[in-house]
Amino acid sequence: MNVLSYAAQSASGDLAPLALERREPRTDDVVIDILFCGVCHTDLHLARNHGGFTSYPIVPGHEIIGRVRQVGAAVQRFKAGDLVGVGCMVDSCQHCQPCLKGWEQDCAEGATYTYNSIDRHDGMPTFGGYSNAIVVTEKFVLTLPEGMDPAGAAPLLCAGITTWSPLRRWNVGEGSKVAVIGLGGLGHTALKLAKALGADVTLFTRSSGKEKDAFRLGADHVVLSGDPAQMAAVAGRFDLIIDTVPYDHDVNPYMPTLVLEGVLVLVGYMGPLGTPVNAGAVVRGRRAITGSFIGGIAETQEMLDFCGKHGVVSDVEIISIQQINQAYERILKSDVKYRFVIDMASLKS
Ligand code: NAP
Ligand code: ZN
Ligand code: ZN
Numbered sequence: 001m002n003v004l005s006y007a008a009q010s011a012s013g014d015l016a017p018l019a020l021e022r023r024e025p026r027t028d029d030v031v032i033d034i035l036f037c038g039v040c041h042t043d044l045h046l047a048r049n050h051g052g053f054t055s056y057p058i059v060p061g062h063e064i065i066g067r068v069r070q071v072g073a074a075v076q077r078f079k080a081g082d083l084v085g086v087g088c089m090v091d092s093c094q095h096c097q098p099c100l101k102g103w104e105q106d107c108a109e110g111a112t113y114t115y116n117s118i119d120r121h122d123g124m125p126t127f128g129g130y131s132n133a134i135v136v137t138e139k140f141v142l143t144l145p146e147g148m149d150p151a152g153a154a155p156l157l158c159a160g161i162t163t164w165s166p167l168r169r170w171n172v173g174e175g176s177k178v179a180v181i182g183l184g185g186l187g188h189t190a191l192k193l194a195k196a197l198g199a200d201v202t203l204f205t206r207s208s209g210k211e212k213d214a215f216r217l218g219a220d221h222v223v224l225s226g227d228p229a230q231m232a233a234v235a236g237r238f239d240l241i242i243d244t245v246p247y248d249h250d251v252n253p254y255m256p257t258l259v260l261e262g263v264l265v266l267v268g269y270m271g272p273l274g275t276p277v278n279a280g281a282v283v284r285g286r287r288a289i290t291g292s293f294i295g296g297i298a299e300t301q302e303m304l305d306f307c308g309k310h311g312v313v314s315d316v317e318i319i320s321i322q323q324i325n326q327a328y329e330r331i332l333k334s335d336v337k338y339r340f341v342i343d344m345a346s347l348k349s
Pocket of ligand 3: 092093094104108109
């Protein structure tokens, strides 16, 4: 089927309109008319080939909310008209140990990602949500809870699950002390989720001026990470730190702020850390630095249902698809409160 999209053709080029073919629906497929798509920092990393593994053309977008247009004959959970979501993955092998545990993101054969990936059945490239429609196997389609604002829900499909998964993995609840590094798309969602889970929540930020927003979004405390006195004042405080910083940075200043056996979870950056980690900071106090990658499909539905129950959605700035290149520049300057979401109706104009 023919769809209209926005694509990058090279690491240095702007995104521009591109007509492309999506597969005809297979029996287990759901055809979704896309209403909104969030703009994740990963879209920017991949469009500009920061990781060195982008195939062009690339159609980014993995925070997708849409309405079901049509379903294949074997589809059971969805019908035309349903509001649904699609996140970072559209398929996985379904039989390896991680898949059987519900960790499709860590599929031993490699998950099929929503874009910049190869469909495991027909060998064709996958294209993401900056598009008017997408075709996705039923297993990877999420149900939007009743009454949830579709634009605000879109970022939950990546920013939501990526921060929810470590919060759950490390059993955050009443009495937990959680800190989040960086107030962007992931960070602001992490504040909201940690607060809704009952934790005492702190934001570490480089940026003075974000305090008021941070408190509104769920932070109980704000620490300017560049101020040594403020950092010293939170020594030995946190059970869990979720680090959303998207570029190389020094994690050492955060380690003393963990309790004994406290854990810093990297979710924002996947490259080599330029500043060596001081082993003393993890050896003494049995502290850990670990990481977390998106989350499984069942866990994503659990997060959406939790958000539906607790009234959690992202704070979004709605843009047209024609504003996407400016939006990328603003993301680089941390000038977004706190997630851009594309109104896909704009694709028609
Ligand atoms: P974002 O909206 O741009 O937010 C990142 C925040 O980090 C900024 O608002 C800023 O907060 C802080 N920051 C930015 N540059 C920094 C720097 N050079 N040094 C220190 N702090 C900096 O990005 P996002 O969409 O939340 O994504 C964050 C990262 O997570 C991206 O790299 C993305 O690719 C990655 N990601 C990973 C997963 C996963 O599965 N692990 C999933 C989704 C996204 P302050 O101004 O408050 O300091
Ligand atoms: Zn993302
Ligand atoms: Zn698998």
